[in-house]
Amino acid sequence: NDNLPIIVGVGQVVKQWNGLELNEAPNPVDIIKEAIEVALCDASDVGLKEEIDYAAIIRTFPDSLPMPYNPFGKIINLPAAVLQGLKIKPKNVLYTSAGGEQPQFQVSSISEKLYNSEIEFAIIAGGEVNGALKRAVKLGAKLDWASNEDFSITDNGPKTDFITEYELKNGLGLPPQTYASMEDGLRARLKMSVADYAEYTSKILSNLSEVASKNEYAQFPKYLPSSFLSIPSRSNYRLYNNYLKWSMAQDAVNQSAAIIITTVRKAKKLSIPQEKWVYLHGYSNIEDTFVTHRPDISKSDAISLVINKALKTSKLNPTDIEYKEIYSCFPIVLILASEVLGVDPTQECLTVTGGLPFFGGPGNNYSSHGIAALVESLRKDRGAFGLVLANGGFMSKESSGIYSTKAPDDWSVIDNKDDQRFVDNRPSVNLLNEDCKAEIEGFCLKYDRDIPQSGYVIAKNDKGRILAKIKTNNHKMLKFLSGDLDVVGKTAKFSYEAGYNYIVDLNL
Template sequence: MQKSIEERIPVIVGIGECIDRPAHAAEGLEPLRLMERAARNAERDAGADVLGAVDSVDVVCEVSWPYPAAPARLCALLGMHPQRAVYGPIGGETPLRFLHEAAIRIAEGLSEVALVVGAEAEYSVGLARKTGVSLPWESRDNTPIIRGNQFMHPQAVLHGIATPSTAYPLFENAATAAWKQSPRTAQDEAAALWERYAAVAAENPFAWLPKAITAAEIRTPGPANRMIAFPYPKSMVANPMVNQGAAVIITSLARARAAGVPEHKRIYIFGGAAADEPRDYLDRAQLDRSHAQSVVLETVLRDVGGDAGVFSAAELYSCFPIVPKIALRILQAPELLPTVTGGLSFFGAPLNNYMTHAVAAMVRHLRSRQRALGLLYGNGGFMSYHHALVLTSDPARANERLKRDYRVQAEADARQLPAPAVIADYAGTAVLETFTVMYDRNSAPAYGSVIARTPQDERVLARVPGADALGIRRLLDAELSPVGAGGHVAPASDGMLHWRFG
């Protein structure tokens, strides 16, 4: 039997969030219980009994206490019997993909009620580790999680730039030079942007750090804001030490009406786009940009008419400042409200699940505005995976750009240049491509890591030892970026290549 139009219009009907701040680790809610609470809160928000009708579940990859068969355990807690229950891969953009594809399944008549849900309890896990407490939670899956040092080039691992907090500064410093900014100006821009995120977090009841912080406080290192990797102090880095959960319920418009979900609570899916970069950033030719990010955001911008001013607000992923800084330039919208949630430094970074909270915050924002559009943009990996989704409170624009083939990978790939070879053995001159400086826990420079190009346009990675005061000082020059400067690479007694300016 052919389904009616209303049975093929996906609509967000319920959003739920929860936050847990236990005084003692053993008192904390485990991730499954946070998911359960968030899902029940989403049903309560919808004002209708919809969980029992869920036929599709996506559980966001959970890291703090991973479970065997997490979807089945959650469904048992919620009394659900969906036809489809899937556990997702790692990636900060995955909640948007799950929501996007849930909407497509409804539009294709393959689903009627879907749930996207996730949670983390890293705060409790960390507290238990510090205090030596055994958590009285369900059994966990101890299979090691794949991290950057398992798929990155061995040279990136050797030189200590194979984690997000050490790799994203490389992108930041490369872009600073490409934009012809001084490092001081770039840091000022990042701090001013983060001040805007903090102001939103201060008003979000589900934020982990609900406090407005000034740009000066954000950029100034101190005992509570130690330097991590140049140019980022702790306040510019995502904060995963949180206990938070979020859920979104999507139904067909026909099901929403039949269940009695009020009209003002229904938010529609306009459309979106996605594309990826090579997972290992050393397999990319350019480190000052992401072609996948550009194509994804350009596509949704084109879909809404070419002017980002039509967006009432946006959520631009904010694991590190470079991601929204580039996004705002692509959108050509420096004044666009970049967050409705508060950002991963201040709202909190429940690892892969932040964008589920962002969906909830955007739904609240759009419910208070008629015929409005909101942009959600998520990023995963090492600026590797990009997904944008546009929501609207205008029923007339539902499904306007919703299509099965939403990936724009071919266009992103067409823009890629051949990546240079990475060499491990080299002695000779080179030109600095990008860099960062690592700090100890007292905010003292420990060493610098440099990516450089040889005269044969090969990539070579090298270290600037902390004892090289002149070299470290040049890397940290606030007025003149060292990117583009010449230098010399040579093997050293520690088994690594070292960089020397001049």
């Protein structure tokens, strides 16, 4: 089928800027341009810029914030600045919404457009220079990143509506503080103590770091043993009850990646070598509801559904997948994906990059690197299959894709309506604002200098679920929850005061 979508070019860039030479500081426009140039060169020695009729630029982290942060000047239109700088003139340009699922989602969406002959030649690209930004701000350096380049694009806006007012008022917020309670619920479901879970996740993370240590595009290419990762130290200090510094995505990176996608017909016409071709087989995209609305905070129906749908539509079993690139912002995503695949995450290689803590977490664009690295692995191991799981928000949006140099026997646009309907039609959870008693499902503590400063608890009873803060002056509760005793499954007493829920006592 000449309409089959194929990836024909990939490019990655990393900059290890030390902050000394200001003229060498990476900037957000140039680093994305460089990745596109690398991807185009990877696809062919012949000029391909004029062939591009569709471009999807992954939204940068600064443009994903409610109030964009631009200490070195505003970039009026990032996609325009990137594409005009390269003299690329697509008919359609998309600036995506925020979310780590976006790279895989865009591959799937663009593949559908290619298959339906709506477009012929597309690029996906993104990048972050948060490392340079943080270093320059700390040094008091003055950089100029401003750009007035502009033309008409489709801007999807951030769409970062991953959290409700109820959740914000009562404790959820930034990714680590939100994931921490789900991680705690998972720990309890796995029947592990706090110490055992720390050791378990550290083995998983150490395996990621080993891959990163051998990756030329990694921002932090250093192997870290599980003995280091499991124990708090000056260089691996505690930030949350389940997370030390190196347990989570690191955003101080200067990285970019680009992907070139076209059809078999167009690749033949342009004489792009067949050894470059990598096919998308099955794929899936699902949106989950808000964290407090989910039936079980220790599980993700969305992760299960997208992995299983990708396997089913590829006509594959989990054992057929040789390469796995699982999103790794926090250990829970790796573990839940492993449950679906039926593998032991401490023994299985779950990344081809090194993961977000060690390869680096370039905002919404990380999985572009994952796809690029997977493409390179599959080109060397011809006929093997690789799986990408990309995660957005608080496991709010999931996208999966299965790839191979082997062409699919048949290909069609995949319908996720039944899976999405299953998620949307789950029984609703009644959220409580009242004095009550409830059984703890998970909790979060935020630390500063090894001392818990704030936190919240999620709990359930026969009437519904309650999310409740820990008062910052309730030092006894903060200290108790930071101890070794497992409180998940224990009954707690809650009070409703002036519009907020608080935990006031524990019945042990």
